Amino acid sequence: MNQQTIATLLQSLPTTPQESFHALLDGLFGFENLALAQTSVLEGSSLFDPKEAIIYFTNADYEAHLRQATSTEHKNLAFSLIPITDTSRSALLTATKAINKAISSYNIIFFLSSTHLSIAFTTRRYAKNTHEKKDVLEKIILIKDIDLASPHPAHIKNLLSIASIEHGALDEYYKAILEALSIEKLNAEFFQAITGHFLDFCQHISLPGQAGGADMGGDTLADTKREFVLRLLSRILFCKFLEKKGLVDSRLWDTSLSSEYYHEVCEPLFFTTLNTPRESRNYGLLNDIAGSKIVALLDSVPYLNGGLFAPQENGDYYKLDSTTGMSRYLNTLIIPNKCFEELFKTLDSYHFTLDESTPYTQEIGLDPELLGMVFENLLSVLFTDNKKDDKDLQKTMSKRKATGSYYTPREIVSYMCKSALAQSLHTKCEQKIEYEKLKTLVFDEVGGQEIATQEADTILRALHSLKILDPACGSGAFPMGMLQEILNLWEKLDEILGKSEPQSAYERKLRILQDNIYGVDIQPMATEIARLRCFLSLICDAPSEHIAPLPNLEFKFVSANSLIPLPKQEQLFYREYENDMKELERLRQETFSTHNKSELESRYLALCDKIAKNAMSAIITNGGNAESTLDENTKLDPRLEWNPFDPHSVAGFFDSQWMFGIKT
Structure with missing residues (x-):
């Protein structure tokens, strides 16, 4: 046949x-x-x-x-x-x-x-x-x-x-x-394919400052390229899921639209469209006759927010010329169209699905969780293994292919999450419920027949109050597993309680991300991918007829060293210190759902600066010497040196109450 x-x-x-x-x-x-x-x-x-x-x-x-x-x-x-x-x-x-x-x-x-x-x-x-x-x-x-x-x-x-x-x-x-x-076979095959394209982009891309060699050393350049390409691929693949949902026109993947495909299609799609409210979009010279076809294809794409498509100041080389509306890096950030042509040819050979698999049901195709696992493995190879050149990288890929080391199987992630969930609920439930009943409810697909209505109500309240923190979240495998298990359990409990108008899966996921799940990783690229996985999971269940802007996850997944606690800062105090700290916490909570993140970011950073200056003034006023009293480790409260809105900022400490508003 x-x-x-x-x-x-x-x-x-x-x-x-x-x-x-x-x-x-x-x-x-x-x-x-x-x-x-x-x-x-x-x-x-x-x-x-x-x-x-x-x-x-x-x-x-x-x-x-x-x-x-x-x-x-x-x-x-x-x-x-x-x-x-x-x-x-x-x-x-x-x-x-x-x-x-x-x-x-x-x-x-x-x-x-x-x-x-x-x-x-x-x-x-x-x-x-x-x-x-x-x-x-x-x-x-x-x-x-x-x-x-x-x-x-x-x-x-x-x-x-x-x-x-x-x-x-x-x-x-x-x-x-x-x-x-099997999706395991599909995952391995896709990982090898996407790795090949990753290396192809890294080999042929030219970054600003690369030609003169003055701005970057060899290793720095290699790492910068890898981060740029990984971010580019993650955005494109995210858009492939948007295409599956009917939100992005498939004709945008035609490289013949422009000889400068990255600058005239990708950048307008990512930054001018997905990151910009419709009423504020300005496509510059693309509005002329040559670019009108591209603008027409972008016109129906919704504004998503969320940070995934926000241009990074030190990572995306994106600045528009005020006269032409075109990128200032048009001649110094160069990505050949051929790289995109080969990538799109590969992606067209795979079936994308918005339905996330579970241990009980699987759809053969690239689903959001599977894609997250591919990036998790790629991230590990690129950064954790510290490979310095493409030959070294190729050897690592071959070794992983031979040993089958691609990702942690979702069955194992699911088992770990269910075990933690059952034990946590058993501890947290005010009305003590037998562990075996809870275990059956959590582990069995149709579990819950032995749970009474009153017990279900108690479990649901305990479930909503849970705080799940992964101190080394990587690209989010465990947090995303917990998201799915909490969602499944919530649906079971609503069924037991006979709720006639339960919340949609999208509304539930939004609440779970806001109230229950947190992650920390010392590698900024890992937290970027973790946020990407959250966005994908939300988009899958978002109503197509009304796509709301995505939440901001700067205070949900943070880059920090979770092994180093916040040093005590007893001397950093002034009259309005506590009130300013409470206002800082309020701004952090407001970040999740704000649609004006840049304005909130300005207020947050300005308040941090105020606290730092007032604290230093208070120390000097109280008889201290700014140079002698504040040594190299306590010049400023380290909380105020960390910028959660800067994707490259890594906190040299971890404090769950400061970063998330939860005590551990």
Whole structure:
């Protein structure tokens, strides 16, 4: 089977479902004996009409190369074609569970709408804590939204990978299919691809000051390039998710729009559009005839705020000429269009999805969490491993590929988060609730049947009051895992409490980020990626019809040395000191939701300066000598030297109450 054959069969599915479905199964799975089964076993579902369904099956007894499963007692492998109108993720998962309960064998389900096809695979295992050999559903894997008229290359690749698998024992054969589709394999492949593009950009980019060599040494230049390129790639990939959500026009990825693609497309997209309210946008010379097409494509892109697209003074080389409205670094910051062409060609071969996977459900595609893990690993290679040149970097990549060291699997992150959550709630609940009940509620997908309404209310109040701090958050794997687990638990508790109008996932995530989750890392680039992962998670659930500006996370994920506590500053005191400190705390809290961050930043830094000067004056007034009393370590309160709005500022101390307003 080849690409064209698969495309032809997909196109004909709605018109000749039984004939085309049989041909598709024959091409993908290659069984000689496919028999039709009765669809009456599916009766009772409200999601689809069982009479319109088609079920084929094959059996280990009469397939020469197919043997009975060894991990279960199944001999059958069923293939169900289910016409369905509701193609949402929740509807597909609900239908998959119902069908797998009705057909207690390995069952691959093809959900068919008039325009798209989704395929569901379900892993099975023997039930625990029972003497019976009864197998149950474990995890659902989806290939979702295959366009019948024009299937995505990634979906074609998924189907071709299935067709290449040889028959064997039923469970081993089924396992091989899932391994061919695994997100772990996808992650490794994407990581290698994006690393290649990263190195390509680093090799061909020219930064201001590079030519003369006076501004940067070799190592400094290499690190500066890496940070610039990593930030550029993170912004582009974020925009690919915005494209999936319908917020960015795919035609913007055409490098023929401009011979200066970075300056005339990327910079206007990032800084003039996503970082600027619509009424304040000025595209300068792009408004002329040559650039009008670019401006037209940017016109519908929303303002997002959040800091991800704010130009960094010492990192983005972005200053506009007041006369032309074009970058002053047009001739000194040079990125060849060819780098972008090759990158976009790779990205077009992958399917992006906005649905975040869980330990129970996975969609085959690049989801926000998977992308975060790729950046986590790339960040570790680039900065933690301290590689100084591209050859060294290539060796590290090869070593990681050989050992499979790409990221911490989400199952492990999920287990760690659930364990911490169950134990914390058990400690925090005012009305003591049995740990085993809490553990079942947190760990089991459908846990909570034993939780009474009053208990659910107590747990929910305790959940909202939790403060989760990761003192070495890296790019945010644990905080994002906690975000997902708190969200899942909140939804379970609302269901137990019977809330008729629960908050949306977006509203819940926003509240969790504001009230519950904090992170610290000594590497500024890590905290940037952690914030990126938060933004991605929010965008996934944001209502497309009204995209609100993203929150500011400067006081949620900070760059600091969490091993060094804040030194005592007993002598730094003046009459209004406590009031000024309270005002500083209020400004910090206000930062999360402000839409005028630059004005708030000015007030914050001005107040810091006032506190520093008044504190020093108070010391001198009280008989101290500014030069002798304030040694090198206590010249100023170190809290006032840290600028949380500067992405390159790293605090040489950590104080949770000062930075987050929480005590640890």
